[in-house]
Amino acid sequence: xxxxGFVGIFRTMRYQYTQKRTFSEVSRNGVLPVxxxxxxxxxxxxxxxxxxxxxxxxxxxxxxxFSKHPQAHFINNRSMEVFRKLDGLAEEIQKSQPxxxxxxxxxxxxxLFGSVLGSVDHMQPQDFEQVVSPISVAHFSQYKLTALLLxxxxxxxxxxxxWEGGEGLNHGHLRERQILMGHECVSMDVTDNCINVTxxxxxxxxxxxxxxxxxxxxxxxxxxSTVRKLAGITMKxxxxxxxxxxxxxxxKELGHYLLNERPGMLFFIxxxxxxxVLVAHDLNQGEFVLQTPFYPPQQSPQDFSPEVCEKLxxxxxxxxxxxxxxxxxxxxxxxAEVAEKYVSCDHRIILxxxxxxxxxxxxxxxxxxxxxxxxxMTIWSLLEFLNPWNLLGGAQxxxxxxIQDAHNLAWKLASFVKGIAPSSILHxxxxxxxxxxxxxxELSIQNFRAAMAVPAALGLNPTVANSVHQAITEVHQAITxxxxxxxxxxxxxxxxxxxxxxxxxxxxxxxxxxKNPIGSLRLAKLRRIFEEGKSLRLQFPAEDLGxxxxxxxxxxxSDSAQDxxxxxxxxxxxxxxxGAPGSRLPHMNxxxxxxxxxxEEIWSTLDLVSGDKIEFLLIxxxxxxxxxxxxxxxxxxxEFKVSAKVCVLWPxxxxxxxxxxxxxxxxxxxxxxxxxxxxxxxxxEVVKKSSKSKSWSWWDICKMTDKGAxxxxxxxxxxWRAANTGIVGDPILEMQRVFSAILGV
Numbered sequence: 001x002x003x004x005g006f007v008g009i010f011r012t013m014r015y016q017y018t019q020k021r022t023f024s025e026v027s028r029n030g031v032l033p034v035x036x037x038x039x040x041x042x043x044x045x046x047x048x049x050x051x052x053x054x055x056x057x058x059x060x061x062x063x064x065x066f067s068k069h070p071q072a073h074f075i076n077n078r079s080m081e082v083f084r085k086l087d088g089l090a091e092e093i094q095k096s097q098p099x100x101x102x103x104x105x106x107x108x109x110x111x112l113f114g115s116v117l118g119s120v121d122h123m124q125p126q127d128f129e130q131v132v133s134p135i136s137v138a139h140f141s142q143y144k145l146t147a148l149l150l151x152x153x154x155x156x157x158x159x160x161x162x163w164e165g166g167e168g169l170n171h172g173h174l175r176e177r178q179i180l181m182g183h184e185c186v187s188m189d190v191t192d193n194c195i196n197v198t199x200x201x202x203x204x205x206x207x208x209x210x211x212x213x214x215x216x217x218x219x220x221x222x223x224x225s226t227v228r229k230l231a232g233i234t235m236k237x238x239x240x241x242x243x244x245x246x247x248x249x250x251x252k253e254l255g256h257y258l259l260n261e262r263p264g265m266l267f268f269i270x271x272x273x274x275x276x277v278l279v280a281h282d283l284n285q286g287e288f289v290l291q292t293p294f295y296p297p298q299q300s301p302q303d304f305s306p307e308v309c310e311k312l313x314x315x316x317x318x319x320x321x322x323x324x325x326x327x328x329x330x331x332x333x334x335x336a337e338v339a340e341k342y343v344s345c346d347h348r349i350i351l352x353x354x355x356x357x358x359x360x361x362x363x364x365x366x367x368x369x370x371x372x373x374x375x376x377m378t379i380w381s382l383l384e385f386l387n388p389w390n391l392l393g394g395a396q397x398x399x400x401x402x403i404q405d406a407h408n409l410a411w412k413l414a415s416f417v418k419g420i421a422p423s424s425i426l427h428x429x430x431x432x433x434x435x436x437x438x439x440x441x442e443l444s445i446q447n448f449r450a451a452m453a454v455p456a457a458l459g460l461n462p463t464v465a466n467s468v469h470q471a472i473t474e475v476h477q478a479i480t481x482x483x484x485x486x487x488x489x490x491x492x493x494x495x496x497x498x499x500x501x502x503x504x505x506x507x508x509x510x511x512x513x514x515k516n517p518i519g520s521l522r523l524a525k526l527r528r529i530f531e532e533g534k535s536l537r538l539q540f541p542a543e544d545l546g547x548x549x550x551x552x553x554x555x556x557x558s559d560s561a562q563d564x565x566x567x568x569x570x571x572x573x574x575x576x577x578x579g580a581p582g583s584r585l586p587h588m589n590x591x592x593x594x595x596x597x598x599x600e601e602i603w604s605t606l607d608l609v610s611g612d613k614i615e616f617l618l619i620x621x622x623x624x625x626x627x628x629x630x631x632x633x634x635x636x637x638x639e640f641k642v643s644a645k646v647c648v649l650w651p652x653x654x655x656x657x658x659x660x661x662x663x664x665x666x667x668x669x670x671x672x673x674x675x676x677x678x679x680x681x682x683x684x685e686v687v688k689k690s691s692k693s694k695s696w697s698w699w700d701i702c703k704m705t706d707k708g709a710x711x712x713x714x715x716x717x718x719x720w721r722a723a724n725t726g727i728v729g730d731p732i733l734e735m736q737r738v739f740s741a742i743l744g745v
Contacts, residue, residue, distance in 0.1 A: 031194045032058055032174055033417045035214035037185045038221035039066070041142060042353030042402035044149040046220060047179075048086055049410035051156050052612050055417050056176035060199055060212075062221065064162070064182040066150070069248050069328050070141035070281045070289050072399040076544045077133045078584070079403045081716070084135055085611030087155070092148055093138050102283050103139040103265035106536065108454060108526075110271050110509065111318030112254065112278070116262065117270070117458075117523070118530045122538035132545060132575050133587050134604035137538075139265060141281045142399065153179070174212045183210070185226050188217065190345050216413060218350045220402070223335060225355035231344045233351065235358060237337030237441060245301060247290040247309045248328040251321045255286030265538070270458055272504045274315040286323075290316070294331070301331035336444065338437045347416075347426040352409060353402030357437035401440055405433050411714035412553065414614050420642050421743040428552035428744070432582075436547050443543060453534055457525040459506035459518075533572075541575035549582035553713065555720040555741045556581050579702030579723070585609065585716050588698045590649070590677035605698070608647050608675065609716050615643040616713060621699065621706030622648055625726045627667045629709055632731035634671045640739045645673045649706075651697060652679040711738065 034050060036043045039061035050057045075083075075093065083090035104123040109116045127136050150160065158177045174180070183199040186209070190196075194213045201208055219227025228235075258264070258280060267278040281287040290313060294301065306326040314320050335358035342351045409429050415421040506512075512519045529535050550556070557580065577586035585605055592601040609617050618633045620626035630646040637644035646668060668674050679698055699706045704723055711720040720738045727734050739745070 032214040034216045036218045037227050041399055042406050043220035045403050046406035048152055053414035055414045058174050059179040060183045061181050062184040066146055068143050072142040075138040076400045078544050079400045080135045082407045090135055093140050097138050097140045098282055102263040105264040106266045107264040108268045113318035188230055219355045220352045221355055223354045223358040228355050231349045234340050235337035239335045242334045244291055244293050245304045246330045250286050250325040251323055252286035253321050253323050255283045259283040269316045270507045272508050276316050304329050336441050342430040342434050343426055347423040352405040354398045407715050408433055411614055424744040432549040432552035453529050537572045540572050542573035545575045553742050554581045555738050577701045579704050579710050579721055581718050583718050585712050586701050589680040593676050606716055609712055614714050617645050619647045619710045623707055629727055629731045632735045636735035648676045650678045654678050
C-alpha cells in the first residue's frame, strides 16, 4: 500500500488537463461514447441505465476487487423506485434484505446486554400500503447491492476484467460493456475529437499505462475523485471534519441474541467505558459495523488493531463474545462538501455521486470540527461524533443522492449521444442536481442539531461542553505556541483518555437510574423526546420523494416566479404530491387495459414511464381538447425525433371496456402510442384515509383538473403541465415551445 501511495504522489505531477476549443458531435470510429470512472453503485447504475437506453459505455475502477465492507445500507423510496425499472432489482433487494421487523427500530441502551433507555419504531402502516410510493425503503448493505448490480450488468453482456486483464483493449480502443478493475485514471487530454484518458495499472510488479478514447467522461470515482481533480473542479463546504474508523465484524452469537431480544437497525450505546453506535447490517448472519473516531496526532488508524477493536466492541456489548471475528478495519475522513460545478469542458466532463457531493457516508458520525491536539480533549467531541444522521445515511446519504444523479443524467446523456438534443442539455444536469445536493448538506447539519437532544438529556450538555471547549482552546493555543512540540505523546494520550473518562462519568448507572433524582429527571426527559418524535428519524418523506427541480430541462408554470426550496429544518415533513413541473410524478396504482389482453394489469403511474428508451409520457383525461393536445404532442415529438406516449387516465367509476373502445374508436387515430388506465378505487380509499383533502381523484392529488395535462420526462419528473384549463391557442405551437425548451433545441 505504501508503494501505491508513493507512485500515486509521483503520478500527480503528470496529471494533465487540456481545454478543448471545438467539439464535433459526430461519432468517431473507435471512440467510446461514454467512459465511466468508478465502479461503485453510482457508476454501475449509470452504466445499466445507459446500456438500456442504447448508449455504448465502459467502466474503469481503481480497486482491484470489489469491497466487501458493508458501507451504505439504507436505500430510500426514490432509489428503490429507480431500481424497479432495472429488471427486477428492487424485488431482488426486498427478497434478500432482512425482514423489516428486524431493522425498523433504533434502540438506545447502556450496552447491548444492558438496560434499554428507549426505542423508536420508524416504520408506519402507510409505509407498507403503497400510498405515496409503489415500494418501501430497504436495509441492504452496499456490497450486496454491488453484487446484484454486477449480475444485472452480466445479463446485459458486460464483462469484468481483472486488474491484469487486457482483453477488450486494442491500440487504445476500449470496447463497450467492459469493466476494467485495477485501472486508475491518471491523466486526460481533451482534444477537438475526443478525450484521451490514460489509465495506470499494475502488472507483474510494474506500472503500465493504457490510453482510452471517449467522447464523454463521467467521474463517479468517489469522494477523492481523480476526475474532479484533473478537471480542476473545487469543492465548497467543510472538509476533513472528522477522522473515523469503521470496524466490520461478525458474531452470530450477538446476532442471535439481538434478533430474539431487541432487534433493531441502529444501537446507540452510552456507558462509562465507551460511547458508540452500532449498525446491525444483518442479525441473521451476525454482521455488524461499529464506527469510532480517532484523533491525530495522538491516535492513528494503526492504533486500532483487531485486538483493540475487540476490546472496544466488548465494552459496548456488555460482555465478551466467543465467536467475534473482526473482518475489516477501515479508516475514513468525513466531509460535507458540494462541487462548485458538476459539468465541465463544454459538457464533456461530468461528475456524479460522491465525486460531486461529499456527504458523510453511511456508517459514520458527523462532526462539526477538525480537531487536533488537546483541541479535541473535551466533552464536546463526545457529543459531536455521536451524530447518527450518517450512521444510516439519513434520508439522503451520498449513495441515494448519487443514484438519483445517475437517473437524472442517463436520459440526458442518451439524448445527446443519439443526436436528439445538443450538448447543452447536459448543463441542465448541473442546474437540477447541484441544488439538491446543497439542500441535503444543509439538511444534515440541521439534523445534527436535532440529534443532540438524546445525549443532552443524558447529561452530555452542549452548553457545558462549549464552556470547556473555549477554555481548552486557549490552553491549546498556549501549548502550540510554547511547549507543544516537546509534550510527550504518551502524556497527550493520557490527557485525551482522561477528558473522555470525565465526560462519560455522566452515564454511570449510579447516576442514571430512577432512584437517583437527577437520573430520574434525565430519563423522564429522554422518554418525552422519544414520545414526541424529537429524536433522530429514519425517513424524511418530503426530501425523499418531494424534491423538485426549479429550473433545467423543464418548463416552469407561468406563475412559478415565487417558487423556492423550503429551508430544511432537520425534522421530517410529510410528502405532499404535486403536479408542478420539476416534481416527481405522483404515484397511484391504476388498472391498465390493453386491447390485446383479456385481463387487466395493475401498474403504478410511475410504471407508465419507460425505462428502456428516451420516451416522454403525456397524461391526459378523456376530454376532447386533451385529445387534440395529444395529437399535437405526438406530431411534434416526431418532428423532434423523440419518442412519446399518451396515457388517458379515466376515473375510478369507468368501465375499462368503455375506456378502451373510446380511445381505440378514433380519438387518437392514426397514432398507436397510447394507453388507457383507470384509477384504482380501493387505492383511493387508502389515500382518503391519509389525506385531509375532500377530493380523491389522481388529478386532485396533483392539484389539477382532468382538463389539464402533464408531460413526464424519462426520469419520472414532470417537464411541463397545462394546469387546469388546457391549452389556450394553437396546441402545435405550444408543444413545439415545450419540447424546444426541454431539449434545448
